[in-house]
Amino acid sequence: MTRFRHTPAIAALGLFALTLGGCAAMRSVGEGVGTVTSGFGDAAAAPLEDLNLRRDEIPTVLLQAQAAPYDTRNLTRCRAIAAEVRRLDDALGPDADEPPAPDGRLMSERASDAAADATLDAIRDTATDFIPLRSWVRRLSGAEQHSREVQAAIQAGRLRRAYLKGVGMQRNCAPPAAPSWFRPSR
16 A cells, blocks of 8 residues: 555656656757757657667768778868868767857756756656666667767767868868867968
């Protein structure tokens, strides 16, 4: 009988989570590979990733970076280097040398979004907690291997972007073919 004693509290928490989760249901969170439409549906469907039934696709530019991170074929001009850096930026999000873009949101909107994100994280964690022996399930389903592949591709993309910006500096290119702080000499 004590097993269901806290059911009203859990139901209230679930209703609260649904309310806050609905506020953020249509927002896009993150950049590059991590870009997903964040919301209650994604949070509740998180176990599908653990079972390897839903996967993040690795962008082609990151697979190419993984295969040849230091390849400079067809990158003899600043314009070509800048185009390749932009492709990597699209997949990875802004580089560490880029200042954060002003989002124009009020402080109350940022606080509301932070609360919604925390709620969605709690829903995602709760949904994945229902999988017994989750780490073994991820290993056996191949989800852990895919996650490692995604992280390796992201790392290769970051390495290639940094290398290309170094090449751009050497060739006296303007940003984005070089770091944002670099000013080419004329």
